[in-house]
Structures are given as C-alpha cells and as structure tokens.
Amino acid sequence: MSEIKVTKSDLIDAVYKSTDIEKQNIQKVIDSFLLHTREYLEKGNTIELRGFGTFEARLRKGRSSARNPKTGETFKVEPHYVAAFRAGQILKEKLWNLKKK
Known part of the structure; x- marks a missing residue:
C-alpha cells in the first residue's frame, strides 16, 4: 500500500467535492471540530x-x-x-x- 499524506486542505477539498458547501464554511467546521476535540481532550474527556x-x-x-x-x-x-x-x-x-x- 502506498502511503500518501493527507492534509487538512485535502480533506476540505474532498468534502467540497462531495457537498454543496463552500470551502470557507467547510474550513470553519473542520477548524471548530479540531479546536473542540483538543479542548475536550485537555479536560480529560473521551x-x-x-x-x-x-x-x-x-x-x-x-x-x-x-x-x-x-x-x-x-x-x-x-x-x-x-x-x-x-x-x-x-x-x-x-x-x-x-x-x-
């Protein structure tokens, strides 16, 4: 299996291609998801x-x-x-x- 590194930008492009959502909004959602994931983990949550x-x-x-x-x-x-x-x-x-x- 060839290893390809996928970036946040690649994820944004993939979601953009499969939905009718603007890239700018997709980026906001992904950034918010990552922020809240980090905050929950910092508090010891699962x-x-x-x-x-x-x-x-x-x-x-x-x-x-x-x-x-x-x-x-x-x-x-x-x-x-x-x-x-x-x-x-x-x-x-x-x-x-x-x-x-």
Missing part, C-alpha cells in the same frame, strides 16, 4: 465517534531513568497524559480487509 473510533487522553507512567539517545544523558520522566486513538469496529474491519498494493 470523544467517541461511532463507526469511526475513540479519542482519549491516556496517562503514561513515569520512569525513574530514561536516556536521551543523542546525548546519552539520563533523566526522570514524570507521569503525563498523551492523546490516543482507538479505531472503531467498522474502521478496524475496513482496514483489516485492505489489500497491499
């Missing part, structure tokens, strides 16, 4: 989009000794949250059935 997947803030354990591979310096990593995505069942099935090209 965002469930049925048929697509779930975004959540997950707590990563800290480590008493981590190493910077570039400098070799060791340091302590505090517990912290990271953004995580879990694919929904429908998306998992679609990806499972993808054929390598």
